[in-house]
Amino acid sequence: MTEFVGKQKVFQSWVREKLFLGMNLKAYLKNLIKPFNIVAGIIVLVGLPFIVMRYAQGLGAVTHASQDQPWSLFLSWGLFTGVPLAATGYIMASAVYIFGQKQYHPMVRPAVLTGFIGYFFAVMFLLVDLGRPWRLPYPMISSFGTASVLFLVAWHVALYLSTQFVEFCPAVFEWLGANRFRRWAIAVTVGATIFGVILSTLHQSALGALFLLAPGKLHPLWYSEFIPLFFFVSSIFAGLSMIIAESTLTSRFLKHRYSPGYLARLPDLTLGLGKAASFVLFTYFGLKIVGLAHGHQWDLLSTTYGRWFLVELLGFVLLPSFLFAWGVRSRSVGLVRFTAFFTILGIAVNRLNVSLFALNWKLPHRVFFYWKEFIVVIAIITIEILVYRWIVNRLPVYREHPGYRESEFEESFQTSKAIL
Numbered sequence: 001m002t003e004f005v006g007k008q009k010v011f012q013s014w015v016r017e018k019l020f021l022g023m024n025l026k027a028y029l030k031n032l033i034k035p036f037n038i039v040a041g042i043i044v045l046v047g048l049p050f051i052v053m054r055y056a057q058g059l060g061a062v063t064h065a066s067q068d069q070p071w072s073l074f075l076s077w078g079l080f081t082g083v084p085l086a087a088t089g090y091i092m093a094s095a096v097y098i099f100g101q102k103q104y105h106p107m108v109r110p111a112v113l114t115g116f117i118g119y120f121f122a123v124m125f126l127l128v129d130l131g132r133p134w135r136l137p138y139p140m141i142s143s144f145g146t147a148s149v150l151f152l153v154a155w156h157v158a159l160y161l162s163t164q165f166v167e168f169c170p171a172v173f174e175w176l177g178a179n180r181f182r183r184w185a186i187a188v189t190v191g192a193t194i195f196g197v198i199l200s201t202l203h204q205s206a207l208g209a210l211f212l213l214a215p216g217k218l219h220p221l222w223y224s225e226f227i228p229l230f231f232f233v234s235s236i237f238a239g240l241s242m243i244i245a246e247s248t249l250t251s252r253f254l255k256h257r258y259s260p261g262y263l264a265r266l267p268d269l270t271l272g273l274g275k276a277a278s279f280v281l282f283t284y285f286g287l288k289i290v291g292l293a294h295g296h297q298w299d300l301l302s303t304t305y306g307r308w309f310l311v312e313l314l315g316f317v318l319l320p321s322f323l324f325a326w327g328v329r330s331r332s333v334g335l336v337r338f339t340a341f342f343t344i345l346g347i348a349v350n351r352l353n354v355s356l357f358a359l360n361w362k363l364p365h366r367v368f369f370y371w372k373e374f375i376v377v378i379a380i381i382t383i384e385i386l387v388y389r390w391i392v393n394r395l396p397v398y399r400e401h402p403g404y405r406e407s408e409f410e411e412s413f414q415t416s417k418a419i420l
Contacts, residue, residue: 047379
């Protein structure tokens with residue numbers, strides 16, 4: 001009996017320390033009563049009934065989806081916009097572990113966590129959008145054939161989601177105190193990173209390749225045989241911008257979770273990321289001009305769609321590339337951070353144009369999305385933010401665990417490279 005009571009106390013202590021931030025349940029619940037949590041809770045409570053309605057009554061209860069306009073915000077935002085913004089993991093991990101940019105090592109865990117959660121919730125959006133969500137694995141078992149783009153995307157997203165979990169495992173094992181498993185996870189980090197880069201290169205471009213199947217439905221200014229390349233290259237500056245935006249918000253609202261050293265180095269790291277984003281944006285702009293010239297669609301620029309295309313190209317690609325460059329040159333961290341948020345908006349504009357506004361553009365009557373869809377999307381995004389915040393408040397994401405030294409990372413890094 002004494003042994004049982006002792007184990008119960010140990011478990012209660014573990015729960016209080018790991019889950020309740022060292023507080024008892026009453027104090028923890030009281031601590032949750034804050035403006036952010038109250039607003040987030042209201043948003044989720046408003047959105048949950050519509051999510052339940054979608055599964056209880058079908059897609060028609062919350063969307064205007066039809067055979068002519070089958071896609072709406074669930075895929076246009078949740079998948080086609082969410083996936084490039086979740087490119088943070090493969091970009092930062094490859095920069096550190098493959099290209100040896102070790103000064104960005106403190107950004108790897110936040111980037112991998114952002115990518116993992118982004119991909120996970122992209123799958124959640126897909127489950128909400130599918131008329132028969134239990135058939136989600138069907139593309140993976142060759143129901144569409146191994147030559148199908150969906151077969152490629154399904155397997156790559158599933159494998160990459162698993163790979164990002166492996167990359168984030170060292171933080172989980174540090175939190176749990178599982179030293180042996182942590183050493184194993186770090187030892188396979190480089191291999192997992194290389195595997196993840198290969199998968200990301202393919203599935204980011206494969207999402208664009210889906211639209212190669214709809215040359216008559218997608219407006220000619222956005223349709224191009226280079227669209228897989230456009231999707232891949234844009235995912236790079238989308239990921240870089242997302243890393244800057246994420247670090248900007250967390251250093252403001254979760255500053256107490258940062259290690260002092262990382263916080264002091266953050267401005268210089270932000271400028272470095274801005275420089276890379278500027279270069280990739282200029283490259284992307286050049287590729288878009290090549291695609292436009294290759295398609296011989298210059299005459300369409302004078303139409304309504306053409307003017308909107310120019311707003312996207314000049315306002316959300318060329319302008320931020322100059323803003324990033326000017327911010328880095330003048331060492332204006334604030335300008336670089338503002339431009340990162342602006343670039344994220346540009347990515348959303350592009351993906352919404354391709355997958356929603358410029359798709360089925362010849363239809364006489366179009367309803368892009370229903371207001372209930374917007375509520376569901378906002379609710380799921382709020383849940384995504386709450387999950388990220390919950391993990392950051394508990395796991396060593398922005399700070400080193402006091403029981404581990406940075407030299408251990410270097411040793412494991414060299415060991416992994418020797419194995420490979």
